[in-house]
Amino acid sequence: xxxxxGKQARFMAMIAHDKGEAARTGVPQSVAKEFNQxxxxxxxxxxxxxKGGGGAAAAxxxxx
Numbered sequence: 001x002x003x004x005x006g007k008q009a010r011f012m013a014m015i016a017h018d019k020g021e022a023a024r025t026g027v028p029q030s031v032a033k034e035f036n037q038x039x040x041x042x043x044x045x046x047x048x049x050x051k052g053g054g055g056a057a058a059a060x061x062x063x064x
Contacts (some may be wrong), residue, residue, distance in 0.1 A: 001034070001038055002042045003039050008034075009039045009044045012035035012039065013039070015027050016032040016036040018037075
């Protein structure tokens with residue numbers, strides 16, 4: 001079952017990868033891993049591309 005929001009997806013990803021947080025929050029790690037696998041398929045956790053070019057000019061280097 002995929003997450004319904006980005007916040008839930010990030011929470012489940014944290015629980016899936018951290019046994020201590022799973023115990024602290026009371027969410028079974030196996031459930032969080034299932035959510036995390038479903039979220040990978042839906043792409044909810046994909047990083048967004050930043051606008052603008054990159055490179056040296058964006059980093060503050062002087063133009064040639």
